[in-house]
Amino acid sequence: MSTKWTEKEGVVYFSLFSDAKTGSEWLRHFSRLKVGVSLNATKILQSAEFLPSSAGTLHKVAVIKGNVFNQRVRSTEQIRKWALLQGFRIPNLEVSPHIRSSFSNEEIKEMGLEEIVTFHEPVNGRFLDIDADTGELESAPAGEEDTWHEEHGFGFVL
Numbered sequence: 001m002s003t004k005w006t007e008k009e010g011v012v013y014f015s016l017f018s019d020a021k022t023g024s025e026w027l028r029h030f031s032r033l034k035v036g037v038s039l040n041a042t043k044i045l046q047s048a049e050f051l052p053s054s055a056g057t058l059h060k061v062a063v064i065k066g067n068v069f070n071q072r073v074r075s076t077e078q079i080r081k082w083a084l085l086q087g088f089r090i091p092n093l094e095v096s097p098h099i100r101s102s103f104s105n106e107e108i109k110e111m112g113l114e115e116i117v118t119f120h121e122p123v124n125g126r127f128l129d130i131d132a133d134t135g136e137l138e139s140a141p142a143g144e145e146d147t148w149h150e151e152h153g154f155g156f157v158l
Contacts, residue, residue, distance in 0.1 A: 004102075004103070004107065005111065007111070009068075010064065010065045010067060010068035011062050011063065011064050011065065011068070011086075012062070012063040012065065012111050012113075012153065013060070013061065013062055013063075013158075014061050014063075014102075015058055015059065015060050015061065016058075016059045016061060016095065016098040016099070016102060017056055017057065017058055017059070018052060018053040018054065018055060018056065018057040018058075018059065018092075018094060018098070019055055020052045020053065020054060020055040021052055021094070021097070022050070022052060023044070023045030023046050023047070023050035023093075024045070024046065026045055026094075026097040027042060027045055027046070029097075029101065030097070030100070030101075030137065033101075035100065035135060035136065035137065036134065036135065036136035036137070037136065037137045037138075038136060038137070038138040038139055040124070040126055040138070040139035041128055041129075041136075041137045041138050041139045043123075043124060044093065044123045044124065044126065044128055044139060045093075045097070047123050047124070049093060049121070049123045050093045050094070050123075051092075051093070052092075052094045053092055053094060059091065059092065059094075059095055059098070059157055060157055060158040061091070061095060061099070061155060061156070061157055061158075062083075062086075062088050062155070062156050062157065062158055063111070063113070063116055063153040063154065063155050063156075064079065064082070064083060064088075064153065064154045064156065065111075065112060065113065065150075065153050066113075066148055066149055066150035066151060066152040066153065066154070067112075067150040068082075069082070069150075071147070071150075074147050074148050074149075074150070075144065075145055075146065075147050075148075076119075076142060076143060076144050076145070076146045076147075076148075077144040077145065079119065079148070079154050080119060083119065083154065083156045087158070088156035088157065088158060089156060089157050089158070090119065090120060090121060090156065090157075091118055091119070091120050091155055091156060091157040092120065092157075093118075093120045093121075093123070093128065095118050095120065095155060095157065096116075096118040096120070096128035096129075096130060096137065096155070097128070097137060099116055099118070099130055099155065100130045100137045103130075105132040105133070105135050106132075108130065108132035109132050111153065112151075113132065113151060113152065113153040114131070114132050114133060114149075114151040114152065115129055115130060115131050115132060115133075115140075115151065115152045115153065116129070116130045116132075116152075116153045116154075116155055117129045117130075117140050117148070117152055117153070117154055117155065118130075118154075118155035119154050119155060119156055122142035125141065125142055125143065126139040126140060126141060126142050127139060127140050127141075127142045
């Protein structure tokens with residue numbers, strides 16, 4: 001296991017610092033690195049809802065592994081309820097591009113995950129999603145009844 005994160009009871013923890021990049025700056029950053037960004041993720045990054053934190057803001061991230069839940073309760077609604085009961089909070093939109101930029105696909109897979117879906121406030125009915133198979137920043141439906149695979153992780157903050 002990496003020293004970049006810790007895991008306890010099916011939750012992966014790590015910290016990220018904001019560099020106050022705007023959504024457009026993230027798009028240029030990923031373009032330079034040749035990291036793919038889906039059309040829907042691009043729309044989220046360019047949306048009025050994407051408001052970065054001040055430079056240096058600490059985000060203590062908690063990624064709940066999908067295998068914490070059984071299939072019957074692995075819906076967006078149930079995951080959000082469970083996370084809030086644990087004291088986790090809804091993250092800023094900027095957490096997703098920071099995760100994509102901070103962790104390689106291999107590191108995400110070492111966490112035991114194939115994707116990390118950040119449960120920020122939905123934009124256009126979608127969440128940002130980091131796919132460790134394609135390496136892209138994508139988006140995923142954010143409907144309350146949408147269900148998720150156990151290989152997914154669900155990002156919140158402390």
